[in-house]
Amino acid sequence: MSKGNSTFSVLGSDLSIKGDIKASADLHIDGSVEGDIACSSLVQGETSVVTGAIKAETARLAGTVNGSITARELVILKTAKINGDVFYDALTIEQGAQVEGRFAHRDTKPSLSAAPQPAKQPELSVAN
Structure with missing residues (x-):
């Protein structure tokens, strides 16, 4: 038996959760969640x-996020509808x-100022 970190959790479309979710695993959500989500990798269904x-290393969003x-x-x-920064x-x-919200490139170090840094050139690509 190999001991790896390749766990994957799925919340099906029939699930409705109230409360925060913290997962060290990859997470796939098709249902509804009322609460904060923190995970390594998030895939959200339509x-x-x-x-x-939502806080994740990688996220692929196809549904609604408020x-x-x-x-x-x-x-x-x-198919995504995002309402938030x-x-x-x-x-x-x-x-x-x-x-509907603001886009901001993350700083590598925390900043006391909430103002955007115009000198930075964020990486942005638009897919067809």
Whole structure:
């Protein structure tokens, strides 16, 4: 038996969760979550609704998010509806995605100022 970190958790479309979720594993959400999510990698299905903050190393969002998103690598698919601020290192947005909020490139060190840093050139790609 090999001891690895390759665990994967799925929350099906029939699940509705109230409360925060913390997972060291990869997480796939098709249901609805009312609470904050912190995980290594998040995949959100088209029918999923998340109301709360998302923090992940990588995130691929296809559903609805009402809350802030912080991710190192973020992909927002064309079916996504995001209502909240987005903090990222690398960002891909498919044509047709809806985002109501502010985009900000994450600083490598915390800053006391909430003002955006105009000197930085964030990585942004738009997929067709």
